[in-house]
Structures are given as structure tokens and as C-alpha cells.
Amino acid sequence: MSSPSSLEDATEPQIAASPFTRIGEARWILLTAFCSAVVAVVVFGVPFWPAAGAVLLMTAVAAFVPRRSVSRRVKLKSQRELRRMWPGTGMKVTVDALPTPCFVADGRGITRYVNAQALATYDGVKPGDPLSFSLRAPSLLEAFDRVCSTGGEERISWIEKVPTESWYEAHIAPIYMPGSGNQERLRERPDFILVVIQDLTENRRLERMRTDFVANASHELRTPLASLTGFIETLQGPARNDTEAQERFLSIMLDQAGRMRRLIDDILSLSRIELKAHVRPATVVDLTEIIRHTADALSPLARDLEVEIRIDVPDIPVRLKGDRDELIQVVENLIENALKYGSSGKVVDVRVYEQSVDQDADYWVLSVRDYGEGIPREHLPRLTERFYRVDVESSRALKGTGLGLAIVKHILTRHRARLEVESNPGEGAEFRIKLPALENTDGSAEKISA
Structure with a gap:
């Protein structure tokens, strides 16, 4: 510039x-x-x-x-x-020092300068283009027009739904250059308009996290807390000298305490993922290595349930952009659910293959299929809701918290991936995840064949 x-x-x-x-x-x-x-x-x-x-x-x-x-x-x-047409050096240095995206536009709405944060946040922005090319929120553009007309300041907030739900706030203020005479004629169009944008997404997600924790966690924790309280009162009273009852009650209390610990761990994990939902991962990971690692970690559970895990993945690395720990959490959740709820089928198939939607969009598909009892169709649309269970009793008996698939959904949202579920009662269930393939330097997606 x-x-x-x-x-x-x-x-x-x-x-x-x-x-x-x-x-x-x-x-x-x-x-x-x-x-x-x-x-x-x-x-x-x-x-x-x-x-x-x-x-x-x-x-x-x-x-x-x-x-x-x-x-x-x-x-x-x-x-x-x-x-009056281009901002001076002093104005540019000041705008560059601000930690949030800033735009300097003239009274006609033409962008005259943007700082480094704005260049990093908004693709394709450059001086000389209309401000509406970069900032498309109608409420923001309307506020900008009001500042140009009245010479006053505006502060507005808005929500963007795509690609993820995000909250923003903008402060719009007029700038009158010394010697231009506009200080005495405030009704005229300002020389420049300063637009400062602040991302409020993390703060709003924190507020939502607190609200969800109070509403959902309190409900889910009520049952184990009531059980612990009842058993403690029994041990202090009628079962004070009953050794056999003490052992039985202490075992149940340990299970209930473990249930509360798992529930709190899942809530905290979900909250951490939500805070980063609008930030797409930039590191490159190998999906086949993640699958093999997770299958090895779950092999003791598979042996206890007498279920075989069959893996069918490419011999070469399946490279894509993602967070390794979060993808391990996704694969572990899906395979563990298949082992627990589909154990009657005795086999869990894990496959990875490529799927081309069109010439410019290729995906790696991760499929986890069990051959158990399956899931009734009326439950499929609600599987990823928080604390939703198809069978409450069996879920609690298998130490489920009702948050596993909700965590999977939020991780996949961050990775710009999709989850598809197909199931018929008595025929098992298949969970498919479509992850965007890593693009080559020429813009094309990586293929399996070298």
C-alpha cells in the first residue's frame, strides 16, 4: 500500500x-x-x-x-x-496499532485503508473497493450511511449464521481532517469514516456455556447426587453395622460418582470445543494413523464385549486439515458406541474411502458400522442433541452421558465436515463422516493414487 x-x-x-x-x-x-x-x-x-x-x-x-x-x-x-482522499501516515500508524479489524473509508463508502487484522480476517479486501465488498451485514452498512449523513457515532451488533454462528460488534465514527473546515460544518459529509469491528463470538459462547451447564448439568446431576445422599444416610443409620450392605452401597456410590465425573468431563470438553467452533484447524493430520491408534486403544473393550473391529483403510496416509486430539475423540466415540450398542452383531467395520461430489469437491469418508439392534428411524434426527438418549436405561447402564454425539457434531462443524446416520431396526447402524480432502498446491484435491 x-x-x-x-x-x-x-x-x-x-x-x-x-x-x-x-x-x-x-x-x-x-x-x-x-x-x-x-x-x-x-x-x-x-x-x-x-x-x-x-x-x-x-x-x-x-x-x-x-x-x-x-x-x-x-x-x-x-x-x-x-x-481528504487518502489518510495520512499518522492515521495509518494509529489504525495499525489496534488489535481488531479496522477499516478507513471515505464519505462515499470507498475503502481507503485497512489494518493488518482486517487483511487477515477478510479475504480479498483492498483499498479502492467499496466497503460493502468486504462487510456485507445490512445493519452495518445502514449504520455507516447514518454516520455519513448525520456526522454522529454508531455502535451496532449483528449475528452471522454462515459458516458457523458468530457474533460481531462494530463502532463507526466520523473523522474530520484539520483544515478541511468540516469541524464547523458538521452537517456535511465527513472526510473519513473509521469502522472498528470486534468479534464477540467467544464471549457469547462462554455465556451460553454457563447457561447450558446450569440448566442441563443440574438436571443430570440430580439423580446421582440423590443416590449418594440416600446411601450415605443409610450407611450412617440402619446399615451402620451391616458389612454386606456397606460393600454393596459403596460399590453403587462409586459408580454414581464415576457417572458424575464423566458427565462433568463431557460438559467441559463440549464447552472447549464450542469456543473454537468458528476457528478452522490449520494443521495437517493422517486419518489412517488416528483410526489405527484409536482401534488399538479400544481393543481391550472389544475383547471384553467379544466384538471384532475390522479396519479397511488405504495403505497410504490420508492427509487432511484437522485437530488430531479432536478427531481421535470423534473416532473413539463412534467406535465405542458401535461396540457398546451393537455388540450383539459381534463385528464393527471401520472403513475410509474417497468420494467425489463434483470436479472441485472431494471428500474422505469415514464409515463406522455395527450389526446390532439398530436405531428406530424416529430417533435419527435427534441423535446429536445434548443429553438425548434412545434408551435412557441402557445408556446409563453402559455409562453413557448423552453428550457423545453432541461433541462429535461440534467437532465436525469446526472441521467443515458432515455426519450422516443410516439405520434400520435389526440391521445395525452406520455412521458416516465426510471430511474435506486436503488440496494440493494447484488447488486440486489429493487423490488416493500417486
């Missing part, structure tokens, strides 16, 4: 007036000198040639020596107009 000095040098008017133009500018001075010479010759008897020589000398000086005052006035006027 060009500096103000370079812009001024490039647009400064070059004054190269002709001798006749300069004589015309000094015509009144030369006319006064001519009249004085005539009076001196006629009245005071001054010789003609000296008087004529003086007039000619003044004419020559006026014709060939530039008038500095006129050149300076034109230059200052040009620089003032330039300052």
Missing part, C-alpha cells in the same frame, strides 16, 4: 507556466510601473531610455522568474484535497 508521501509526490501538480502567462499574472504591477515611468519622463524630465529600460527589466523579471506564492498556494490546495 502506498504511503501518503508517495501519493502526494505522484499527484502533486507540476507548474510550468509560459512567460506570457506569468506576464499576465503580473499585469497590474507592470501597468503601474509603466504609468510611473511616463509620469517620470513627462513631469520630472527623467530621460526616456533609462525609464523604458526599467520597465523592460521589470517585464523580463515577471516573464522568466516564477512567483513562489502562487506555486505554493496551488501545491497546498492540492495536498489538502489529497489528505
Whole structure:
């Protein structure tokens, strides 16, 4: 982006007036000198040639020596107009120091300068384009027009739904340049408009996290807390000296305490994921390595349930952009659910294959399929809701919290992935995840074949 000095040098008017133009500018001075010479010759008897020589000398000086005052006035006027079109160095340095995206636009809505944060947040933004090319929120543009018309300040908030739900706040303020005269004429259009944007998504998600924790966690924790309280009162009273009852009650209390711990861990995990839902992962991971690692970690559970985990993945690395820990959590959740709820089928198939939707969109598909009892169709649309269970008793018996698939959904949202579920009662269930393939340097997606 060009500096103000370079812009001024490039647009400064070059004054190269002709001798006749300069004589015309000094015509009144030369006319006064001519009249004085005539009076001196006629009245005071001054010789003609000296008087004529003086007039000619003044004419020559006026014709060939530039008038500095006129050149300076034109230059200052040009620089003032330039300052009203492009912000100066001081304004740019100040805007660059701000930690949030900032736009400097003129009164017509043309972007004149953006700081580094705005360049990193908004793709394709550049000075000279209308502000509406980068900021498309209708409420923001309406507030900008009001600031241009009234000269006052505006502070607005809005929500963007795509690609994820995000909250923003903008402060819009007019700027009047010194010497432009607009300080006394506030009804006129400001020289510049400063738009400062703040991302409130993290704060709003924190508020939602607290609300959800109070509403949902309190409900889910009520049952185990009531059980613990009842057993403790029993141990302190009727079962004070009953060794057999104490052992049985302590075992149940340990299970209930473990249930509360798992529930709190899942709520905290879900909250951490929600805070980063609008930030897409930038690291490259290998999906096949994640699947093999997770399958090895769950092999003791598979042996206890007498279920075989069959893996069918490409021999080469399946590279994509993602958070390794979060993807491990997704794969672990899906395989663990298949082992627990589909154990009657004795087999869980885990596959990875490529799927092309069109010429420009390729996906890696992770499929986890069990051959158990399946899921009734009426439950499929609600599987990813928080604390939703198809069978409450069996879920609690298998130490489920009702948050597993909700965590999966939020992780996949962050990875711009999709979850599909297909199931028929008595035929098992298949969970498919479509993850965007990693693009090559030429913009095409990576293929399985080398």
C-alpha cells in the first residue's frame, strides 16, 4: 500500500507556466510601473531610455522568474484535497496499532485503508473497493450511511449464521481532517469514516456455556447426587453395622460418582470445543494413523464385549486439515458406541474411502458400522442433541452421558465436515463422516493414487 508521501509526490501538480502567462499574472504591477515611468519622463524630465529600460527589466523579471506564492498556494490546495482522499501516515500508524479489524473509508463508502487484522480476517479486501465488498451485514452498512449523513457515532451488533454462528460488534465514527473546515460544518459529509469491528463470538459462547451447564448439568446431576445422599444416610443409620450392605452401597456410590465425573468431563470438553467452533484447524493430520491408534486403544473393550473391529483403510496416509486430539475423540466415540450398542452383531467395520461430489469437491469418508439392534428411524434426527438418549436405561447402564454425539457434531462443524446416520431396526447402524480432502498446491484435491 502506498504511503501518503508517495501519493502526494505522484499527484502533486507540476507548474510550468509560459512567460506570457506569468506576464499576465503580473499585469497590474507592470501597468503601474509603466504609468510611473511616463509620469517620470513627462513631469520630472527623467530621460526616456533609462525609464523604458526599467520597465523592460521589470517585464523580463515577471516573464522568466516564477512567483513562489502562487506555486505554493496551488501545491497546498492540492495536498489538502489529497489528505481528504487518502489518510495520512499518522492515521495509518494509529489504525495499525489496534488489535481488531479496522477499516478507513471515505464519505462515499470507498475503502481507503485497512489494518493488518482486517487483511487477515477478510479475504480479498483492498483499498479502492467499496466497503460493502468486504462487510456485507445490512445493519452495518445502514449504520455507516447514518454516520455519513448525520456526522454522529454508531455502535451496532449483528449475528452471522454462515459458516458457523458468530457474533460481531462494530463502532463507526466520523473523522474530520484539520483544515478541511468540516469541524464547523458538521452537517456535511465527513472526510473519513473509521469502522472498528470486534468479534464477540467467544464471549457469547462462554455465556451460553454457563447457561447450558446450569440448566442441563443440574438436571443430570440430580439423580446421582440423590443416590449418594440416600446411601450415605443409610450407611450412617440402619446399615451402620451391616458389612454386606456397606460393600454393596459403596460399590453403587462409586459408580454414581464415576457417572458424575464423566458427565462433568463431557460438559467441559463440549464447552472447549464450542469456543473454537468458528476457528478452522490449520494443521495437517493422517486419518489412517488416528483410526489405527484409536482401534488399538479400544481393543481391550472389544475383547471384553467379544466384538471384532475390522479396519479397511488405504495403505497410504490420508492427509487432511484437522485437530488430531479432536478427531481421535470423534473416532473413539463412534467406535465405542458401535461396540457398546451393537455388540450383539459381534463385528464393527471401520472403513475410509474417497468420494467425489463434483470436479472441485472431494471428500474422505469415514464409515463406522455395527450389526446390532439398530436405531428406530424416529430417533435419527435427534441423535446429536445434548443429553438425548434412545434408551435412557441402557445408556446409563453402559455409562453413557448423552453428550457423545453432541461433541462429535461440534467437532465436525469446526472441521467443515458432515455426519450422516443410516439405520434400520435389526440391521445395525452406520455412521458416516465426510471430511474435506486436503488440496494440493494447484488447488486440486489429493487423490488416493500417486
